[in-house]
Each structure stands twice: as C-alpha cells, then as structure tokens.
Amino acid sequence: xxxxxxxxxxxxxxxxxxxxxxxxxxxxxxxxxxxxxxxxxxxxxxxxxxxxxxxxxxxxxxxxxxxxxxxxxxxxxxxxxxxxxxxxxxxxxxxxxxxxxxxxxxxxxxxxxxxxxxxxxxxxxxxxxxxxxxxxxxxxxxxxxxxxxxxxxxxxxxxxxxxxxxxxxxxxxxxxxxxxxxxxxxxxxxxxxxxxxxxxxxxxxxxxxxxxxxxxxxxxxxxxxxxxxxxxxxxxxxxxxxxxxxxxxxxxxxxxxxxxxxxxxxxxxxxxxxxxxxxxxxxxxxxxxxxxxxxxxxxxxxxxxxx
Amino acid sequence: xxxxxxxxxxxxxxxxxxxxxxxxxxxxxxxxxxxxxxxxxxxxxxxxxxxxxxxxxxxxxxxxxxxxxxxxxxxxxxxxxxxxxxxxxxxxxxxxxxxxxxxxxxxxxxxxxxxxxxxxxxxxxxxxxxxxxxxxxxxxxxxxxxxxxxxxxxxxxxxxxxxxxxxxxxxxxxxxxxxxxxxxxxxxxxxxxxxxxxxxxxxxxxxxxxxxxxxxxxxxxxxxxxxxxxxxxxxxxxxxxxxxxxxxxxxxxxxxxxxxxxxxxxxxxxxxxxxxxxxxxxxxxxxxxxxxxxxxxxxxxxxxxxxxxxxxxxxxxxxxxxxxxxxxxxxxxxxxxxxxxxxxxxxxxxxxxxxxxxxxxxxxxxxxxxxxxxxxxxxxxxxxxxxxxxxxxxxxxxxxxxxxxxxxxxxxxxxxxxxxxxxxxxxxxxxxxxxxxxxxxxxxxxxxxxxxxxxxxxxxxxxxxxxxxxxxxxxxxxxxxxxxxxxxxxxxxxxxxxxxxxxxxxxxxxxxxxxxxxxxxxxxxxxxxxxxxxxxxxxxxxxxx
Numbered sequence: 001x002x003x004x005x006x007x008x009x010x011x012x013x014x015x016x017x018x019x020x021x022x023x024x025x026x027x028x029x030x031x032x033x034x035x036x037x038x039x040x041x042x043x044x045x046x047x048x049x050x051x052x053x054x055x056x057x058x059x060x061x062x063x064x065x066x067x068x069x070x071x072x073x074x075x076x077x078x079x080x081x082x083x084x085x086x087x088x089x090x091x092x093x094x095x096x097x098x099x100x101x102x103x104x105x106x107x108x109x110x111x112x113x114x115x116x117x118x119x120x121x122x123x124x125x126x127x128x129x130x131x132x133x134x135x136x137x138x139x140x141x142x143x144x145x146x147x148x149x150x151x152x153x154x155x156x157x158x159x160x161x162x163x164x165x166x167x168x169x170x171x172x173x174x175x176x177x178x179x180x181x182x183x184x185x186x187x188x189x190x191x192x193x194x195x196x197x198x199x200x201x202x203x204x205x206x207x208x209x210x211x212x213x214x215x216x217x218x219x220x221x222x223x224x225x226x227x228x229x230x231x232x233x234x235x236x237x238x239x240x241x242x243x244x245x246x247x248x249x250x251x252x253x254x255x256x257x258x259x260x261x262x263x264x265x266x267x268x269x270x271x272x273x274x275x276x277x278x279x280x281x282x283x284x285x286x287x288x289x290x291x292x293x294x295x296x297x298x299x300x301x302x303x304x305x306x307x
Numbered sequence: 308x309x310x311x312x313x314x315x316x317x318x319x320x321x322x323x324x325x326x327x328x329x330x331x332x333x334x335x336x337x338x339x340x341x342x343x344x345x346x347x348x349x350x351x352x353x354x355x356x357x358x359x360x361x362x363x364x365x366x367x368x369x370x371x372x373x374x375x376x377x378x379x380x381x382x383x384x385x386x387x388x389x390x391x392x393x394x395x396x397x398x399x400x401x402x403x404x405x406x407x408x409x410x411x412x413x414x415x416x417x418x419x420x421x422x423x424x425x426x427x428x429x430x431x432x433x434x435x436x437x438x439x440x441x442x443x444x445x446x447x448x449x450x451x452x453x454x455x456x457x458x459x460x461x462x463x464x465x466x467x468x469x470x471x472x473x474x475x476x477x478x479x480x481x482x483x484x485x486x487x488x489x490x491x492x493x494x495x496x497x498x499x500x501x502x503x504x505x506x507x508x509x510x511x512x513x514x515x516x517x518x519x520x521x522x523x524x525x526x527x528x529x530x531x532x533x534x535x536x537x538x539x540x541x542x543x544x545x546x547x548x549x550x551x552x553x554x555x556x557x558x559x560x561x562x563x564x565x566x567x568x569x570x571x572x573x574x575x576x577x578x579x580x581x582x583x584x585x586x587x588x589x590x591x592x593x594x595x596x597x598x599x600x601x602x603x604x605x606x607x608x609x610x611x612x613x614x615x616x617x618x619x620x621x622x623x624x625x626x627x628x629x630x631x632x633x634x635x636x637x638x639x640x641x642x643x644x645x646x647x648x649x650x651x652x653x654x655x656x657x658x659x660x661x662x663x664x665x666x667x668x669x670x671x672x673x674x675x676x677x678x679x680x681x682x683x684x685x686x687x688x689x690x691x692x693x694x695x696x697x698x699x700x701x702x703x704x705x706x707x708x709x710x711x712x713x714x715x716x717x718x719x720x721x722x723x724x725x726x727x728x729x730x731x732x733x734x735x736x737x738x739x740x741x742x743x744x745x746x747x748x749x750x751x752x753x754x755x756x757x758x759x760x761x762x763x764x765x766x767x768x769x770x771x772x773x774x775x776x777x778x779x780x781x782x783x784x785x786x787x788x789x790x791x792x793x794x795x796x797x798x799x800x801x802x803x804x805x806x807x808x809x810x811x812x813x814x815x816x817x818x819x820x821x822x823x824x825x826x827x828x829x830x831x832x833x834x835x836x837x838x839x840x841x842x843x844x845x846x847x848x849x850x851x852x
Contacts, residue, residue: 217827
C-alpha cells in the first residue's frame, strides 16, 4: 500500500460510512415521504369534502334537495368519523332523505338508521338533539303512501330533548311539538293537556325565544276549537306584546282580537285599542275602513252613555 | 357561332349574373351590418344585462328605454337590452329559457309560467329579502332616504311575499286598479249626460236609455262592453257588498274570509239559506247588470271588448288602469273614468248591501325578478333599485300612464280616478267549495244570468253540488286538508334546513327569524287541519282517515 493510498483510506471509510448510513436511512425517508404525501392527499381530500359540503349547502338553500342528496351520498362515508364534518354530512343527508319530494320507504328507513347511529355514537354532541328531533319528525309525519305515524315514539323523542337537552335551542321547539301531539286530538281533555304542557314550560321559561309563538298557538287553540274567547284574547295580547304577531299577517290577528272583544266579550276597551291599531299601524289593510267605522260606532256609543 | 349570337349569349349570361351579383352584395351588406349592430349592441367590454317583459302597450318600451338610458349614463360600464315579447309567447319564452337555464338577467314575473311555482322560483330566482331590508341608494335626497327598500313600496311588498319560501322574488313597478271607462261623446249623444251618475238607480236608468236608443234607432250600441274575464271582476265587486253581511254569522275563525267549510256549516246549521233576501238581491242585481252587457259576452275576449269600445260601438267598458293610456291613444273621443256605482241606502238593493269593495289592500303589479344564474346579479338588482326609486318610478309611471308602486311618488292627474279607495269591505262568500263545485257554480251562474234558469233552479244546482257524494263537501274537505298538508311539508323542509343552518352556521340570512316564522306558520296550519278534523267528527259526523 502506498503512502498515497494510506492517506485516502479514512476518506474512503468515511464515504462508505455515509453511504451505509444513507442506505440504512433510506427506508424511513421513504416512509416519511409517503407519510407527507398521504397527509397532503388527506388534506386535499378534506378540502374536497369541505368544498362538496359547501356545494350541498348551496343547493339546499335553493331547495334543490335531490342535488344535495347526490353530493352528500357521495361524501358522507368518506369523511373521518372523528371530524365534525362527518356528523354534519350525515345529519344533513338524513334530513334531505326525509324532506325530499316523494320520499320512499327505503329513504325513510335509511334516514332513521343514520340518525340512530349518530345518536348512539355521539350522545353528548350538540348535534344530537337535532338528530333526535329529525327522528321524531320521521315518527310523527306521514312520508309515503302507507306510512303509519307513531305518535308515542315521536312523543318519547320530544320528551328526551326536553329532559336531556333542556338548554338546546331545540328544547322549546320540542315543547311546541309535544303539545301539538295532544292538541291534535279531537278530545277536549287532551287538548287541554297540550295547553298545559306549554303553560308549564312558559311558567318556568317566561323569556323563552319562542314564548311569543307559544302564546299565539295556545290563543288559537282557545279560540277554536275550545271557543274560550276570553282566554284566547288574553293569550293573543301576550303574543302581540312579545312581537309574535309581527311574524304573521298582522291585520288578521288584530281584526280577530278587536272583533271578538267587540262582538263576543263586549270588552270595548280592548276592541277600541285593536281597531285603533289597525287604523294607525295598518292603513293599507283591507280591514282599515271596517276598523274605522267600528271604532266610530264604539266611540259614539260611549259618548251616548256619558251623556 | 356567329358573332351576333355570341354577343347575345354574353349579354344573356351577364344578365343572369346580375341577380347573383346583387345577392352577393346584399349578403355582404347584411353580414357587415349585422356584425356592426351586434358589436354596438353587445359591447363585450361592458356588463350586458337583458330585461324581458310582455308589456307591448304603447309607450312602455320607449319609457323603459329612457330609464335605461339614464341608468347607463350613471353606469357607463353597463348596457341593458330590452326583450319585449307578446303576452301570448312570453310564457313559452320563460319556460323554455328556464329549462335551458339560460334565462334573461331580469324578467317580468308571469303568474302563469312555471317560474311562478315555488320550487322553480327558489331554484332560478334571487331571493330579495336581504336587499329589501337595506335602503334603496337611489332614494338619497328624498323623503325616503334611509327607509328600507321594502317600506318604500305602497303595499310594503305584501303582494310579493311567498309564505312557503319566506322570501320575496320580485319587485313591483306599478299598481293596477279596475274602473268603468266611458265614451263621453256617445254618452252625451244618447243620454244627454256628461258623466256616469254615482247613484245606482240613475246608473241603471242610463243603461236603460242606451238600450232603448238601440231599439229606437236600430244602431247596435252596447251599454257596457265586457269580456268573460272582466265580467267576473265586476260580479265580485258587487258580491262583496252583499256577502259582507254574513261575516259575523259565518266567519267562524274571524280571518275575514268565509271559507268553503264555513259556508257549508252555515248552510247545514240553517244560519244561511240560498233564498235569503240578501242572497236573492245580490244575484238579481248581477242579472240586471248583465242585461246591459253584449249578448254572448262569455265568449268575448279582452281584445274584442276593447275593439267594441274603441270603434264607438259601446258606451262603457270595464277596464284597468293598465289599459287606460293605450285605449285613450287609440280613440278619437274623450274617455271618462269612474267607479262602479253601488246601491245606496234608499235605492233598490240598497237595503241588502253593506257597501263597496275596499281597495285598501290593492296590491302592486308588474313585478320584476332577477335570475339567480345571472353573472351580474348585483347590477341587475341595482337597476331594479333605480327603477323603483321614488323619482324614477314616478317618471317611469308618468310616461307609461300608470300608478306608481312607490310611496309618495306623484300620480298623473288623469289617473286620479284610479287611486285605490280604502272605503268598503273585503269579506267574500263564494257559493262553492273547491274546484269541482266551483266549475258547477260558474256554469250555473252564466245560465242564470242569461235567463236560462231561474234563481231557485240555480240554488238547487249549487246545493246539489255541495252535497254530491263524489265532488261535494266530503271531497272538498279532503282537498282542503291535502292542500294544507302540502304547506305543512314545505314548512317542514324549511324548518329542517333552518335548524341545521343554525347548528352548523352556513349563514342563511335571518335564519333565526325565518325559523320562528316557519315554526309558527306550520303549527298554525297543522292546527287548521286539527280544526277541520274536529269539525268533521263533531259537526259533520265524518271520520277522516
């Protein structure tokens, strides 16, 4: 071995060492590369899913439920079950199946299965009461020819929302729905039980977001079929104070209050107040002129009494 | 060939070439002209919007063009093209372009096209509630500055609200009101009167004078020219005055409408009878009035009835504010306009009529929608804001001789007789319930008005129709419930979507308010079904499956 060769030996050894290290490290590098690649694909997939979900929402807003159904059917099982989009896609898909035009028995059964899975898998998720509500609607409404509503099952679902998720925004909707299952009876006692459900809730939650709607609903029930006009008018006035009447064709409710107070209860003060509301607030109502003449009549009656 | 013949042949050939040459020149001219016209019309560097409508009345297109020009001066980057199609083909145009998803950017909403069906409306047209809540920027400097766009319309857009979709899909530009037009010259010549009397009995005397004039002179003059369409409008204007008497007795739910169910219950409980004095008086008045319409008016269409009036063959005509200008431009005689005279307290029929039809709730008309697929939705909405701003709407309606749809916009003096009159009633009672008994009612009504059947026979037909085992009250009750269930399902869909939107915020505007409204409307509709079921069981002894 020459001196020159001897000098080059450490270099060769170090090169060999580096090469062996590189060879040894090549597998983890491949693994790392593949991991990075996988992550990016996953991210890409997630992005695609998010885009598709957005697209489904756009279609939903246009009430194009069949378009949304196609997209959701495609993505709902591809999403990682730990991601919030999984619950979102599945819950919307179930709602679409129930609310699309002419749903078939299979659609409703599929929706029920999805909803049950969501409820059992994510009992504490904020979406769970929504899944239970959708399930209740499946039981209560008739979706296809031959579908038999199961009111008791629907009532169980509403009660579950009220008792287990009292702070969910759906709790007050569930109260109205539960009461409605009783009010829809043709028996007076059951109708009164329905009213009691709402009144009890309102006693505990006077500031409920749907309180105005609840008062309006029980006012309607007192009006017909119960024909308890005094209670009906009291409830309409409460609903009016809470702004619920603004959600409807206001003049018709005001007319109902004024006319009933005038003709059925002889309560001229309420009648005058509501005739005046029609005249002042709703001059473009078809009831404007009638309210005006009725108010004039009541006022002339009062002045005659004074005289 | 001899030279002469050759020459003649050449001349003959060149003569043959003349038309070909002319054709080529014409073709070239056409191509060049078309391309330049296209270029000038559709300037690709600008935002091009198309507005489609069926208003072919005189002056409408010109008026719209001048508004468009003004808008284009303000927005030089925008070009708006009018697509005016006759009423006959408009529906086809909309249906076809809608199917092809190639709708014009702005369309006048036709109530008879598929575009007016909720499902299509929501899919192809832009919901406008979020825009309507904001002030119309073009009202700056007027008393409407800062007022939400919706509140600037005289009906606050009530006419255009779609309850099942909880939104608005069109903005109106004008108002339409029905009145009696009269030929002033002819009226003076025949009756010596300058105007139509306001008193009902004097009105009937005037009509009688016209009828006698025809008998006396042999000149065929129609007292009132109506089409089958106007006749129904006239009838309802009078019927309301009589049926308003039944409101307190029959309108069980006090919603201002006597429904089919309320009518039937009233009949069953003896609260109302066909031969009640009020009802008898009502139909006698309609029969009396119909004596002065052209014989066979049920087969006359609107164009024909207008023609009779324009040609001076009719003294009066039932018409709308929409037609007034185009008709006055066509006629050589002055036209008067008045409301339909209503029997007063001391006149025949006066004892039984409460008053006239209230026009307080007269809605707005000629609504324009924006296509959802338009590339320039915001510009299209901006143009509609311009068109419905106080100054422009006043100017536009003044040019087309219509009543503006915007509060406080001035109305032309000659249109003052068309101003909606709030005095009167709105409660109608129809002697039918649902489609099948409706068809029977109208058939019998026309037979009665033409004197083919008596009042009692008319009543028997009506009562038999309501009690018919196939299409009578049972069928109608079920039909009502079916329709209510459809509404419930539409609301259910809406509630479901809105609930999900609040859970996974995807920002549907006003989702919270819309949800409350949908829940309330659905629960009230369900309650209405309950009431029907309750009444069916307890009052009609009819169990609903």
